[in-house]
Amino acid sequence: xxxxxxxxxxxxxxxxxxxxxxxxxxxxxxxxxxxxxxxxxxxxxxxxxxxxxxxxxxxxxxxxxxxxxxxxxxxxxxxxxxxxxxxxxxxxxxxxxxxxxxxxxxxxxxxxxxxxxxxxxxxxxxxxxxxxxxxxxxxxxxxxxxxxxxxxxxxxxxxxxxxxxxxxxxxxxxxxxxxxxxxxxxxxxxxxxxxxxxxxxxxxxxxxxxxxxxxxxxxxxxxxxxxxxxxxxxxxxxxxxxxxxxxxxxxxxxxxxxxxxxxxxxxxxxxxxxxxxxxxxxxxxxxxxxxxxxxxxxxxxxxxxxxxxxxxxxxxxxxxxxxxxxxxxxxx
Numbered sequence: 001x002x003x004x005x006x007x008x009x010x011x012x013x014x015x016x017x018x019x020x021x022x023x024x025x026x027x028x029x030x031x032x033x034x035x036x037x038x039x040x041x042x043x044x045x046x047x048x049x050x051x052x053x054x055x056x057x058x059x060x061x062x063x064x065x066x067x068x069x070x071x072x073x074x075x076x077x078x079x080x081x082x083x084x085x086x087x088x089x090x091x092x093x094x095x096x097x098x099x100x101x102x103x104x105x106x107x108x109x110x111x112x113x114x115x116x117x118x119x120x121x122x123x124x125x126x127x128x129x130x131x132x133x134x135x136x137x138x139x140x141x142x143x144x145x146x147x148x149x150x151x152x153x154x155x156x157x158x159x160x161x162x163x164x165x166x167x168x169x170x171x172x173x174x175x176x177x178x179x180x181x182x183x184x185x186x187x188x189x190x191x192x193x194x195x196x197x198x199x200x201x202x203x204x205x206x207x208x209x210x211x212x213x214x215x216x217x218x219x220x221x222x223x224x225x226x227x228x229x230x231x232x233x234x235x236x237x238x239x240x241x242x243x244x245x246x247x248x249x250x251x252x253x254x255x256x257x258x259x260x261x262x263x264x265x266x267x268x269x270x271x272x273x274x275x276x277x278x279x280x281x282x283x284x285x286x287x288x289x290x291x292x293x294x295x296x297x298x299x300x301x302x303x304x305x306x307x308x309x310x311x312x313x314x315x316x317x318x319x320x321x322x323x324x325x326x327x328x329x330x331x332x
Contacts, residue, residue: 018067025059051138058145060205065152068198073100075194076163082187087173114154118146164236171240185296188241195233246294256286
């Protein structure tokens with residue numbers, strides 16, 4: 001029996017990759033807590049319960065970030081493929097592959113920067129976070145997993161920048177734009193929504209740290225920074241197509257206004273070349289073009305984005321509920 005290459009499996013099913021990593025880590029962590037008889041203790045000591053939740057969040061992030069990274073690359077490839085029919089032909093057929101190709105040097109830089117930030121963040125809440133003598137079993141998981149989280153977070157946010165910029169640059173190759181039908185340009189919107197949703201997914205996991213008041217300063221910075229990246233990720237892929245629509249709309253408005261001025265001259269001179277209803281048709285066309293939005297999405301898309309931004313709140317409330325239920329169970 002021939003198995004497909006592991007790289008292909010990861011690329012095609014990144015969700016399975018993320019779930020597998022998180023489940024394995026959570027199982028190992030909970031097994032450790034059980035074998036060390038920590039469950040009763042952590043629900044008696046508030047600071048141990050906080051460290052328990054932080055370890056759970058770390059396990060979830062280690063699984064989520066690689067999954068989000070590969071989902072973003074796969075989504076970008078799909079976006080490029082869906083836009084092929086509205087773009088001018090290119091000489092190289094591998095432009096779809098180049099859309100998701102990221103150089104090793106960039107990956108090393110992004111990963112190293114992420115690890116550096118991950119190593120510095122614990123100093124916001126602890127005096128000597130990297131002193132092993134201060135680690136109890138839950139904190140060991142924090143310190144071991146944080147470099148991995150930093151590395152994949154660096155890759156993920158770097159990929160957001162690269163894929164968004166490359167998607168935006170596609171607008172320069174759009175063959176033509178029908179101002180009365182912007183639906184062929186919707187893949188640009190899908191790319192922005194995908195980037196936003198994946199970023200919000202990470203924020204939703206990080207928001208579980210809000211269960212620990214001591215982590216609020218770190219979480220607040222990470223939360224606000226990630227929301228800014230999420231909104232940037234929504235806007236950046238559409239920046240180029242927005243500019244393209246704006247240019248074509250302005251050219252059409254200029255042409256229509258020029259025709260209206262010519263028709264006014266003919267109307268005042270009583271020229272027989274002025275056909276009945278021509279002026280009314282031109283004014284109607286002008287109003288129609290003026291009403292064309294310069295972004296390739298409808299107001300419902302904004303509603304979707306706002307709903308995405310509420311997901312972390314729902315995640316936080318869910319975490320509070322789970323914590324309360326566990327306290328009840330272990331208090332019985």
